[in-house]
Amino acid sequence: MITFIPLTGFLGAGKTTTMTATALALQETGRKVAVITNDQGVELVDTKLVRSKLGSVAEVTGGCFCCKFEDLVEAVVALVDSDGVDVVIAEAVGSCTDLQATVVRPLRQYYGDSMVVAPLTTVVDPLRHLAFERAAQRAEPESDLSYLFRQQLTEADVIAVNKLDTIPAPRAETLLKDLAAQYPNATVVGYSATTGAGLEDLTDAWQAPATNQDVQLDIDYDRYAAAEAQLAWMNQELDLTSAVAGTGFDATAWAGTVLAGLSRWAQDDNAVIGHAKLTVELPDGDFAKLSCTQAGADPTCDRAAAAHAAAGRAVVNARVACEPEALDQAVTAAVKAADDSHQVVSSATAPVSFKPSYPRPVHRLAPAGA
Template structure:
C-alpha cells in the first residue's frame, strides 16, 4: 500500500529541501520513495535537483495540484502497480491553497483501504511568518499573497516549522507554542531540512498509522466552521506573480569560469534590483549543471543574499543553467531584470550565455477550476 505525503507551503519555505532530505532519509531505511514536483510552468530547478539524488521523480507542470488531480492519481496508480514506490512525496506549488478539499479529501475517499494519505503538511518559514505578522500588527491591509499564506496554515493537518537552525531553540519553542494555540486542529513539529534536526520526527508523523485521518467523518468535522476559501482573492494572488522558468547554456569566454560565482552574481543582481524597486520576491532559484557537478543557489526574500544549496567543485568550460523566479511585478519587468543580471554575470566572470530569452508569464487560471477524479466503475 502506498503512503502519499502531500506538502504545501509558501514560496521559499523550503519544501523542496524538505522533500529531498526526507526522501533520502527514508531510502536509507529501505523504503522505496518517489517524489512529484508541481508548478504552473515546466522546467523546474527543483525537479532537476531531485533527480540528482533520487531514482523516481516526476513533474506535474501546467497547473497546481488541484487542477492536476487526475494526473496525480494516474501517477500514483502507476507507481503502485509497477512497484516503484511505497511512499510518494508530493510538493504543491508555493501559491497553492485549498489542497485539503480539492486533493487530500478526494484521494482519501476514493482510495480508502488502498492508499494512506498522510497529514496534509504545510512547511512554515518562520521568517516569512514573522514578516506577515509584523504587517498585521501595524494594521496594514492584508495582501492577497498574505491571505494565501494564511489559508495554507488554516487547512494544514501538520504545521512543520522549517529553518529552525536560523532562529534558535528559544524562538523555535515560542513559535511552536504559538502555532499550537492558533491552530489547535493541527499538529506542530519543528525541524531543519538543511541540518536534518527533527527530520526523523517529521517522517514518523507521516508514516505512522493514523486511522482518524482516513475517516471521512473526521474530515468533515475538521473543516466545519472554517470560512470558505475566497476564490477571487486566491486567483488575484496568483495573477500578481510573474513566473519565469528559463533554461540556457553558459560557456567560458576564455579557458574556464566559476559557475558558483557566476550564479551568485546573477542572483545578487536580481535581489538588489527587487529591493530597490520594492518588488516582493517569493523565490529565485538558479541551478547550473556542469561537468564538475551541480551548482544550485537561491534567494528567498526581497534583498536577501544568495544562498548556495549545492556547489560545483571547480571552474568549468561550460554549464547548463536553469532559472526559476517568482516575483510580484510585471512579467516584462522581470524579463528585463533577468537579462541585465545575466549580462552582468557574463561580463564579471568572462562567460557567454547562449539562448537566454526570458519570457515570464502570469497564472492563466483567473477562475478557480479544480479537476475531479473520474467516477469508478
C-alpha cells in the first residue's frame, strides 16, 4: 500500500524544502520515499536541487495536479514501478487551491485500494501570512491573491507553519494560536524545514485522520483564476562564459546579483514576488541555487557552487504579480547588471513568460454523502 502525502501552500512558503526534509526524515525510519515537484512552466529549478539530495524524483509540468491529474497518477505509478517506493510526497503549484475536491478525493475514490492519501497539508510562510493579515486589519478590500491564500488555509487538514526560526518566539506562539482559532478543523503545527526543528510534529500529523475530507470548499473559480493570472510565470535559460580569458567567475555571486536586482525592482514597482529561483550549473556538474520570495528581501542561497568556472548554464524561474513583458524586462536588466559586476558574458534564450490559463480540473468531487 502506497502512502501519498499532498502538500499545498502559497508560492515561497518552503514546500520544496519541507518535502525534501521530511522525505529524508522518513527514509531514516525505513520508508522508501519519492517526491514529485509541480509548476505551471517547464525546466523547474527546484527539481534539480531535490535530485541532488534524493534518489527518486519526478515532476509534473505545464499545470497544477488538478488539471494534470492523469500525469500525476502516471508519475506515482512510474516511481512505484521503477524504484519500489512506499511513500510519495507531492507539492502542488503554489497558486493552486481546491485540492480536496480535485486531487485528494479523486485519488481516494479511484485508487483507494492501492493508496492511502494522507491529510492535505498547507505550508505557510509566517511573514507572508502576516502581510496578508495586516491588509485585512486595515480593512482593505480582499485582493484576489489574499482570497487564494485564504482558500488554501480553509481546505487544509494540516496547517504547517514553516520558517519559525525567522520570527521571534512570542510572535510564533501567537501566530500558531491565532491560526488554530481561525481554522478549528485543521491541525496546526510549527516547524523549520531548514533547521529541522519541529519536523517530527509535522510527520506525526500525517498519521492522523483527515479532518476536512467531508468539507466542500465554496470557491469562486473566477476569483481563483484571476489570482493565478495575476502572477506571471517566467522561465529563461542562459549560457554564461567568463569575460576574462583564463579566469573563472563566481556562479553563486552572479546568481545572487541577479536575484537582488529583481528583488529591488519588485520593491520599487510594488510587485509581489511569489518566488524567484535561479540555478547555475557548471561543466563538472556542480551547481548553485538561490531564491527570493519577497520584494526587497535579500536572496537566500540554497546551495553554493564549490568553485569558480569559465562557463555555466543558468535557469531562471519566476512568479511575480506583474505583466509578463515587465517581468521579462526586469530579469534582462538584472542579468545585465550581474554580467557587468562579475565580468560574465551571458547569451539568453527567448524568455518563456505567460499568465496561467483558467483552471479546469479533470475531476471535482463532492464529499461522500453530499
